[in-house]
């Protein structure tokens with residue numbers, strides 16, 4: 192028996208329970224996922240389309256000899272990490288730092304909503320777990336909509352305000368528990384809800400290497416319980432015909448497709464729209480391309496869009 196077979200923990204630098212879980216959830220890709228977790232994540236920016244374009248920003252970087260390439264619609268991958276505040280246009284709000292997988296959230300929610308809500312009014316959107324505001328800002332960059340950015344953590348809500356101010360964007364920021372709407376909801380149904388739920392963060396190990404050692408196996412079920420409660424509660428706040436985008440930065444199926452399958456089975460008014468599902472963490476152009484992945488460089492994520500049917 193080789194050392195590799197004897198001690199997978201040492202080979203993969205992950206706890207054994209984590210290796211077992213990834214292997215069970217993704218039998219064809221578990222080694223590639225663990226390998227991606229041990230790689231260095233590149234710095235990825237999201238261009239603020241209210242201020243500049245992806246092409247213009249790539250030119251601005253090229254003009255000062257910073258090598259970069261496009262990813263997705265608004266993303267820019269830097270070949271080498273740089274101090275973010277020193278990049279062109281930082282203070283002016285030309286970009287934010289955001290992984291390419293996270294950049295899918297705002298377009299996925301907005302694409303199905305059309306340009307306006309009832310009677311041509313501005314779309315009313317709830318970003319239910321919003322801090323530090325990465326996806327809130329992207330929504331506001333892409334659409335003229337009224338966004339309520341809610342988070343349970345007051346300190347993290349201050350970061351939403353700071354980020355939006357730098358980007359010249361406005362949202363209604365609320366410190367509250369999304370699972371207890373009686374304390375904060377005005378009674379008006381939303382056209383769209385983004386639920387970027389608290390999770391194990393098992394999809395972003397390459398950016399937070401310690402997460403695998405800090406988590407306990409019991410965290411998965413505990414967080415899945417919180418996610419289920421938030422889903423069930425927020426579903427009631429959505430208009431018929433509206434859409435809820437559920438996402439987590441996790442590769443564990445309990446926080447992704449199992450969660451959504453259970454929800455759809457118990458909610459006859461919920462229609463699962465074709466969605467990316469589990470995006471597995473992916474490294475660079477030369478990496479193995481997983482069949483369910485959209486791009487060649489991003490963190491692990493899960494996305495499901497649910498439409499509320501009128502019954």
Ligand SMILES: C[S@@+](CC[C@H](N)C(=O)[O-])C[C@H]1O[C@@H](n2cnc3c(N)ncnc32)[C@H](O)[C@@H]1O
Nearest residue numbers: 320321322323324325326342343344368369387
């Ligand atoms: C994955 S992070 C959100 C990241 C954010 N959407 C972004 O793109 O910048 C999850 C957030 O959920 C918040 N949270 C956890 N439980 C919550 C609850 N019951 N109600 C509201 N927010 C909650 C956490 O404070 C944390 O900021």
